[in-house]
Amino acid sequence: MPEVTRTLTIESVSAFNGLDVLVARDEGLFSAEGLDVQIARPRSAQRSASSAADRGTLVQPASNQGQLLDRHAADLFQG
Amino acid sequence: MVACGALVVAPGSDVYTPQDLAHKLVGLDYGNGTAYAGLQMLEGAVPREAITTCAASANAAERFAALQRGEFEATVLQEPYITVAAKAGCRLVSTTFFYGTWVGDPNLDPEAQAAFLRAITRAVDRVNQDKRQYFRYFLQDWAGRPEVDALVCEDFDLGRIQLKRPGPIPERDARRAWDWMVSWGVLEGSFDPARQLDNRVAAQVAARVL
Numbered sequence: 001m002p003e004v005t006r007t008l009t010i011e012s013v014s015a016f017n018g019l020d021v022l023v024a025r026d027e028g029l030f031s032a033e034g035l036d037v038q039i040a041r042p043r044s045a046q047r048s049a050s051s052a053a054d055r056g057t058l059v060q061p062a063s064n065q066g067q068l069l070d071r072h073a074a075d076l077f078q079g
Numbered sequence: 080m081v082a083c084g085a086l087v088v089a090p091g092s093d094v095y096t097p098q099d100l101a102h103k104l105v106g107l108d109y110g111n112g113t114a115y116a117g118l119q120m121l122e123g124a125v126p127r128e129a130i131t132t133c134a135a136s137a138n139a140a141e142r143f144a145a146l147q148r149g150e151f152e153a154t155v156l157q158e159p160y161i162t163v164a165a166k167a168g169c170r171l172v173s174t175t176f177f178y179g180t181w182v183g184d185p186n187l188d189p190e191a192q193a194a195f196l197r198a199i200t201r202a203v204d205r206v207n208q209d210k211r212q213y214f215r216y217f218l219q220d221w222a223g224r225p226e227v228d229a230l231v232c233e234d235f236d237l238g239r240i241q242l243k244r245p246g247p248i249p250e251r252d253a254r255r256a257w258d259w260m261v262s263w264g265v266l267e268g269s270f271d272p273a274r275q276l277d278n279r280v281a282a283q284v285a286a287r288v289l
Contacts, residue, residue, distance in 0.1 A: 055134035061110025
């Protein structure tokens with residue numbers, strides 16, 4: 001098994017539930033590839049928007065997939 | 080990964096088909112794939128001018144709770160909340176499936192990306208061999224919520240849990256999705272495959288026998 005040589009941060013996306021990522025992590029498939037994969041959650045997934053206005057509009061949504069990647073706080077997301 | 084999205088109505092609703100949702104309020108988590116899946120399901124059933132939506136929480140548990148409170152006539156849920164809703168007597172009036180594609184930072188090391196996709200490919204193969212063995216992972220993000228903790232494997236329609244090996248996105252599909260989003264005002268400009276689509280690593284990994 002190779003030593004961990006790279007750390008990757010991926011952005012969690014709830015629609016996909018992370019099934020493949022969690023299995024790869026827990027069954028050592030990432031470490032077998034020399035990866036240490038960290039799962040980051042965007043702030044919008046951690047707290048509730050208090051009102052509809054806080055959630056934006058179709059054209060200007062308040063939350064979107066890839067927001068951590070946009071801020072260079074993640075390397076990958078599933079969108 | 081493939082996600083299932085379902086248009087769901089409360090038990091007492093008089094909506095039985097997506098056509099019945101014409102001019103009725105549908106709560107969507109704008110900015111997320113489930114919202115776009117919702118628009119596509121509605122668009123296949125009613126004219127655009129009859130599609131009426133409002134902003135709903137990006138959290139499926141909160142959307143389900145808002146549906147039960149009557150804040151909107153329908154919403155789009157993904158698993159495990161499709162199963163939670165069905166157990167609560169809600170009706171699924173339409174379901175669809177959509178791809179999740181791994182999108183990487185432009186500066187991501189291609190070797191690291193390839194290693195990640197190889198690991199994901201192997202995970203997909205393992206899950207597809209026996210979904211029941213892995214279904215517990217499907218609940219992990221929602222652990223501690225009574226309605227989810229109460230679910231057992233037999234509650235799930237495993238046909239709604241679909242995984243596919245990661246692979247390149249066909250340019251025609253990317254272009255169609257882009258143009259569709261432009262038509263809703265979500266994106267602006269023209270699709271440029273040189274800027275918006277880089278399949279090189281995904282194609283290399285998909286071409287290898289793992």
